[in-house]
Amino acid sequence: MTQQTGNSFARALWRTEGRQGDVIPLLQAAQEAYGYVPERAMEEIAGVTGVPVSEIYGIVTFYKQFRLTPRGRYVLKLCDGTACHVNGSQDLEVAIEDALKIKRGETDTELLFTLEVVNCVGCCSLAPVIMVNDETHGTLTPRKVTTLLKKTRTEAKSS
C-alpha cells in the first residue's frame, strides 16, 4: 500500500457527496487503490455515507468484483463462459494450477499471481481465453498458457 495509491481512494472520499448511491463507486475506488477492500476502507465509507458497516460488508460480499484479501501483481482471469467451457477451459485451469501451485481464488505466496475463474470476458470467438490483468490472450492451449506464465514471470523478475 504505497502513499500514492492510497491517496486516490482518499481523493474519492473527499469528492463524494456521501449518498447511498456512492457506496459502490467508493468501494470500487478503494479496490482500485489497494487491490482489495480493506476493513478500514469499509469503515471510512460508512463514515461518509452513513450506511452501516454491516450493510457495506453485505454489499462487498454480494458482488463478485470485490475482494477482502490482497491479490497478486498479475491477476489471471480464466474465462469459463460457454464458448470457453466447450473449448477446453478446464484443461487450461489444470495447466495453471500445475504451473503456479494455486487453485481458483488463490494467490501465490510471492503475491505475483492470482487465479480467478470468471464467467465471460466477451471474446467468445477466440475461446478459450484468459486475461492477464487487462490484456486478453485467446485461442490458448495448456501448453501456450504454461509458456505465457513463464514469460510473465521472467518479465516480472526483470522489472
Add this chain to the structure above:
Amino acid sequence: MSRQLVVGTATCGVAAGANKVLARLQQVVAEKELDVQVTETGCIGLCYREPLLEVRENGVRRLYADVTPELGEKLALGEESDPVVAKHLLRTDDGADADGTLRHQKRIVLLRCGFIDPGSLQQYLDTRGYQALRKVLRMKPAEVIDEVLRSGLRGRGGGGFPTGKKWQFVAAQPPGEKYVICNADEGDPGAFMDRSVLEGDPFSVLEGMTLCGYAVGADHGIVYCRAEYPKALVRLRAAIEMAREAGYLGENILGSGYSFDVHIKEGAGAFVCGEETALMASIEGRRGMPRFRPPFPAVSGLWSRPTNINNVETFANLSWILLEGGAAFAAMGTERSKGTKVFALAGKVQRGGLVEIPMGMPIRQLVMEIGGGVAEGRTFKAVQMGGPSGGCIPASMSDLPIDYENITATGAIMGSGGMVVLDDTTCMVEVARYFLSFTQAESCGKCTFCRIGTKRMLEILERITAGHGEPEDIDRLLDLGQKVKQSSLCGLGQTAPNPVLTTVKYFREEYEAHIRDKRCPAHSCNALVNYVIDPEKCNGCTLCAKACPSGAIVGERKKPHTISLEKCIKCGRCIATCNQGAIAKV
C-alpha cells in the same frame, strides 16, 4: 485522398494482437514519412480471422485477415501485389468475401461498427450520425413514440417487450424527474454483442438514449455497464465527453431547449443485475436484489421515479428507425418480430464472430452459411441460445426461422443474442450442468426455490455426470425445474431450469446413457471415459508419463506407452502434453 489503413481494435482484435500491428504501422509510417493515415475501428465482426486490417484508397476498401506486424508493414508500403500479402485478402469492395460470412447479413445496429473510428465524433457525423436527433427535436414527443411503435421494435435484451409501449408508459407519467437507463450489464456467458456495439459505435447508443429521453420526457440517462469491459468503458467515457462538448448532450441540446445528460455506473459483477429491478437497486448502492413488480419501473423505478430501461442493442437501433421511418424497419423480419438481430456466434463453429441478420432467417442458414458449420469430421448437434436462461435447440429443428415466438416455443429463449454452436463432442448433460452451476452461483438468494432448488438440481446433474445417476433422477429434475420456474420472482429463477428442461426434452437418450449404461456418448464426461494411447501414433517421447500425476503411464523410451486404467485419475494432463495426438478418450 490519401491511403488509409484501418485496424480493428475491439477487445477480440486486441487479444489476437491488433495493438502490435497498430504500433508497427504507426512506427513505419512515421519513420518513412509515408502519406498514409492509420486509424482504429471497432469490431468488424469476423472475429475468427483477427487481427483485421482494412486498406481504403480512392473509395475502394480491401480487408486483410490474420494480419501480423510484418504483413501490416508490407501493406503500409503498398506491397499489395506480393503473393504472401494477397493470400490474406478476405474481402474487396464489391462485397465478394472469400468465405461468404457477410453475404446474408443486414446491418442496422452494426452499420458503423467496424467502419468508423469509435473515437471520432466527426466520423459518426459523416455517416449520418445525430441526424435522427436533429429530426426528432422538431417532432412532438408523442410522434416519436408513434414512429417507434410503428417500427415494431421489441426489446433486444431478451424479454422482447415492445419498446414503443414501454416508452408510452413512462411518457404517460406526470412530468418531473424521470430516468433513462441503458442496460449494458451483458452477463450471459457466450454473448458479446453489447460489448462490440459499445466499443465500435458508442455514439449510436448515446444518440438512442437521447432520443428516448426526449420522447419520454427524461433529462437524465445512466449507462449501467459491466466493469469487466474496460475498453467499452473507456470508449463510452470519451464519447460522452465529445458529445457534451459538441452540444449533443447537456443543457439545451442543439439549441432546442431540451436538456439531457448521461452518466456511467460501473457494475460490480452480479449476473442478477441484468434484471431491471436488481439493476436499479445496484445503482442506488444496495445489494442487487430484484423486487416484486408492480410497481413497474415505468411508474416507480430508480429513486422511486418513472424510469425507462432498454438494453444497448435496442438503443442502437433507434437512430436508424427514426431516420428511415418505422415502416422501413417493420418491412424486415417476420410478422411479430421486426427488423434485425445481432448474434454473437461462437462455440464449435468455424467462423465465429458478430453477425446481424434479418429476423426470420433459419437457424441452419446462420450456422452453416454464415458460420461455416462445425469443424470437418464433426457433426452439428445443437445450438444453445439465450445463455443460462435459454436452452438447446437440436440440429433437427434448425430449419426454424429465428423470431421471438418460434424460439420461445422450443423452450429456449431469444435472449440477448448469444448463440453457441455445439457439435458431437459436446455432452448435453454436461452443458446443462454447466449452466446450472452458473445460475446456482448467481442466484441472489431471495426466493427459496431459486436458492435451494437450483442447488438440488445441480447436485443431481453432478452425480449423473460423475456416473452415479439414479433412474428417478430425470423425473426429479423435471419436477424441480417446474417448481423453480413457478416460484421465482425474477427472470433469473424463472428461466434457470431452461437449459436442463430443453436438454431433457431433446436429448433424453443422453441422460439415460449416463444413468443406465454409465456411458457418455460424447466422450466428454471424464468419469465415464477411459484414456487410451494409440500404439500406432505414440513415439515413446515420455512426455505424458512425466506429466501423469498418478504414475499411470508406463513404457520404455521410444516405444509405445500404455495407461493403467486402475491408476488413471482421468485428469487429462497426458492429452494436453502429447505432441502426437496419440491419446484419446473412449
